Amino acid sequence: MPCRHHRPLLCLLVAGCAGSAAAAVNVSVDAAADVRPFSPLIFGINYGDAARNAVIGYPLRRWGGNSTTRYNWQVDVHSTADDWYYENIPGASDRSQVPPLGNAADAFVSATRGWGGEVLLTIPTIGWTPRADSPQSHPYFAGFSVAKYGAQQSTDPWDPDAGNGVRSNGTLITGNDPHDTSSAVTPAFWTPWIAHLQASFGTAASGGVRFYALDNEVMLWNSTHRDVHPAPTTYDETWAKALAYGSAIKQQDPAAQVLGPVTWGYCDLFGSAADDCMDGSDRSAHGGLAFVAWYLQQVCANPLPGGARVVDYLDLHYYPQGQNVSMSDDDSSATAARRLRALKELYDPAWVSESWLADLGDFDANHYSKPQLIRRARAWIDQYCPGTRLAITEYRWGNDGTASGAVAQAELFGLFAREGVDMATRWVAPEANTRVERAFQLFLDYDGAGGRVQGSSVRAVSANVDQVGAYAFSSGARTLLLLTNKTASAQDVNVAFAASPGAQWTLYGFDASQPVHEIASGTLAGTSLSLTALPAMSASLLVISGNDVIFRDGFD
Structure with a gap:
């Protein structure tokens, strides 16, 4: 049986081919079970360098974050809010046109659509925007x-x-006085902006901006934007703004897709800012329902004329709260293991978070200490507003240079596809040629010739998920299997397929020292394949084809 080696660490196991010391991990794959089509929009990012983004070919790019809550499109000025002394920062210097030529939003949309990516644009709903007479140089308002x-x-x-x-x-x-920096505005302030975007780039149905988010982390306004919104945001305020601004968006561009409520993390899944995390008088006044569940209930109970929904995607943010897990360069063995275990917070109903979330307790049906974020959100959708799509538009599992963060990122894509996330954008786009960028490349261009992972997630089961993660995909005549080695040593893997997946296989992958590359290839006879010595802290993509139909380019 042929076994061509591009690196000596991995080969098809044959007699005399030595493996690693640990026992092999068994993985089973059934391409006919648990079939769930997934969207390429799960491979999205926030911001990033436009030129590098075009090289990687990210299918979705988000204009979001704290600075977008107060962005004045007419004069291209944003507020830094609590991130930097609550200042109004100008963009374009020539304000003779509305919006100014070269404004940041137009440049963002133009660059993203230029490489074929979709745009997710934030529409502020806080009711304040930077003053039109904001200075163009220091001292700023x-x-x-x-x-x-x-x-x-x-x-x-x-x-x-x-x-x-x-x-x-x-x-x-x-x-x-909020008027020191800002002017009060209503939804009517934003519809001419959407009209401008339609005139410049097309409507949502004809190549323009398709996705609009209802502001950013509304339950943090009383801290992040307390200079204009000192009062804690409530259930009712959030929904009233969603209804008013979402309706205005849909009226201006009926094909647009709207995202809300754009939570900040874990607490505001369950309660409003007025409740100061989870449970309180605001929640009690709304039937005791968790905030996100109540919000979904309102979406389906209040359709627009003609039956359209004011919100199409449930939009959540999630940063794992374990020590040094999310926004950290720490890649020590203890942190790496904790970072990778934190992936269970997305799906495992029995997993107790290794963070302060565990202190929230497990005293009622919400099981606060056991996040299971995606499955929890999907259950709420199924119960309160079936058909709503799910977006996670901010998340991060380690900084760009971390090897464990790169492996976590690769596994996140497998989880998003398997668990039913319809859209995801990492905060922020990884820097060029970093380890985390390799995870995106593995899915968007694994062979350097446009080969990408798409189609449907199918069943893959690892006998030891703490050692090796397994996620399978079906695309045309191809079966693809992602294997993540989450340990500090090489791992052997025995793969058993329910039915013959094809004849030819090629293995691609990356690790801490190697970028995405072809590792080995060969011919598969039967329904089993044994791989030896998958590198420590690595992600590998096994691509098996028979009469292959290769999908390349585009984001359909």
Whole structure:
């Protein structure tokens, strides 16, 4: 049986081919079971360098985050809010046209559509936008002027009048005037922006912006944007804004798809900002329903004229809360193992989070300490608003240079496909030639010639998910199998197929030291294949074909 080696660490097991010391992990694959078509929109990102994004070919790019909650499209100015001294930062310098030529939003859409990617654009719903007369150079308008509100703990190094809103004694400044930086607006302020985008790029149905998100992390407005929205956001306010702004979007562009409520993390799955995390008087006043469940209930109970829904995608954010798991360069063995175990927070109903989420307890049907985020969200969808799609538009499982973060990212794609996520955008696009970028390349261009993973997720079962993750896909005449080695040592894997998947196989993959490359190839006879010494902390993609139909290019 042929076994061509591009690296000596992996080959088809034959007599005399030595394996690793540990016992092989058994993996079973059944391409006829658990078939779930998945969308290429799960391979999306936030922002990123436009030129590099075009090289990778990300199918979806999100314009989101804290700065988009207050973006004035008419003058191309955004507020930095709590991220940087509540300042209004200008973009384009020529304001003789509306919107200004070269504005950031147009450039974002143009670049993304230029490589064929879809755009997810945030429509602010907070009711405030940066003032049109915002200065184009320092000193900028700032939410907490030192001259007006007194000395503060910290100021912008480049603008000593822009404070952080905290007095020298540590108390928060309250009662400031939102008009210092911002103007009140209604949904009518945004429909001309959508009309401009339609005129510039086409409608949602004809190649323009298809996806609009209803603001960003609304349950954090009273902290992130407290200079204009100091009151905690409630169930009713969030829904009222969704109905008003979502209706305006759909009226302007009926084919547009709307996402909401854009949660910030775990607590606001269950309660509003007024409830200060999970349970409180606001939740009690709404039948005791978890916030997201109640929100979904409102979506289906309040259709637009003609039957369309005001929200099409349930939009959630999720950052694992374990120590150094999410936004960290830590790649130590302990953190790597914890980071990879945290993947279970997305799907395992028995898994208790290794973070402060465990302290929330398991005293009622919500099982707070056991996140199972995707399955929880899908169950709420099925119960309260069937047919709603699921989006996770911010997440991160480690910084770009972490080997375990790259393996986690590859496995996340398998989980998104298997568990029924319809759209996902990592915060943010990985830097060029980093380890995490390799995970995207493995799915979007594994052979360097446009070969990508698409089609349907099918059944794959690993006998030891803490050692080797297994995720299978069916695409035309191809069967593809993702294998993630989550350990610090090489792993042998025995793969058993329910039926013959084809005759030719090729293995691609990456590890901590090697980018995505072809590792080995051969001929498969029968329904079993044994692979030896999958590299430590690696992701491998086995591609098996018979009479192959290769899918390349495009994001259909």
